Amino acid sequence: AQSVSQHNHHVILSEAASLELGCNYSYGGTVNLFWYVQYPGQHLQLLLKYFSGDPLVKGIKGFEAEFIKSKFSFNLRKPSVQWSDTAEYFCAVRGKNAGNMLTFGGGTRLMVKP
Amino acid sequence: DGGITQSPKYLFRKEGQNVTLSCEQNLNHDAMYWYRQDPGQGLRLIYYSQIVNDFQKGDIAEGYSVSREKKESFPLTVTSAQKNPTAFYLCASSVGQGNTEAFFGQGTRLTVV
Numbered sequence: 001a002q003s004v005s006q007h008n009h010h011v012i013l014s015e016a017a018s019l020e021l022g023c024n025y026s027y028g029g030t031v032n033l034f035w036y037v038q039y040p041g042q043h044l045q046l047l048l049k050y051f052s053g054d055p056l057v058k059g060i061k062g063f064e065a066e067f068i069k070s071k072f073s074f075n076l077r078k079p080s081v082q083w084s085d086t087a088e089y090f091c092a093v094r095g096k097n098a099g100n101m102l103t104f105g106g107g108t109r110l111m112v113k114p
Numbered sequence: 115d116g117g118i119t120q121s122p123k124y125l126f127r128k129e130g131q132n133v134t135l136s137c138e139q140n141l142n143h144d145a146m147y148w149y150r151q152d153p154g155q156g157l158r159l160i161y162y163s164q165i166v167n168d169f170q171k172g173d174i175a176e177g178y179s180v181s182r183e184k185k186e187s188f189p190l191t192v193t194s195a196q197k198n199p200t201a202f203y204l205c206a207s208s209v210g211q212g213n214t215e216a217f218f219g220q221g222t223r224l225t226v227v
């Protein structure tokens with residue numbers, strides 16, 4: 001079975017601080033990896049995705065994530081956060097041999113202080 | 115507009131009653147999913163369907179049932195057997211096989227009183 005672990009449940013940062021949110025998954029085979037964001041009162045939106053190729057992927061709004069296969073990790077980063085980045089962030093994995101089962105982590109709630 | 119429509123946005127039911135949540139998509143996606151979102155627990159998979167007339171249990175299927183009679187529709191029934199049904203329910207869909215992301219609806223907040 002596949003699973004996803006997000007280590008930080010709540011993160012509070014000041015504007016312009018750097019962000020790194022951890023995500024580890026368990027699955028032995030090839031994976032698709034995703035980060036989704038849920039702004040207050042809005043539906044889930046895709047931030048970025050990794051399917052194959054360059055392990056450093058860039059998404060919307062200045063976010064990026066790095067897939068490290070040996071560590072089963074897909075951490076999300078942003079060099080300088082803004083107040084508007086306040087949201088909940090979810091990491092997700094789809095194992096290629098697990099049908100279309102898409103598994104999410106517990107989420108990280110980010111608050112950026114102005 | 116193409117997308118995923120969940121209705122209603124808010125739903126109230128008395129304890130002991132079954133209730134069905136609607137999810138419709140016009141994206142021509144093969145795969146559809148139902149998740150439950152609770153504070154601090156992220157999104158937990160209830161059921162998913164890869165194709166019409168087929169579906170699989172997710173991690174927390176007990177107390178729920180689904181059907182997939184049409185490609186566009188994947189209704190979720192919360193039965194009286196579900197011990198803690200009050201939650202936010204999210205429906206999603208994706209193309210199917212191959213590298214693709216899932217798209218989400220706006221969600222239905224179910225409150226059982």
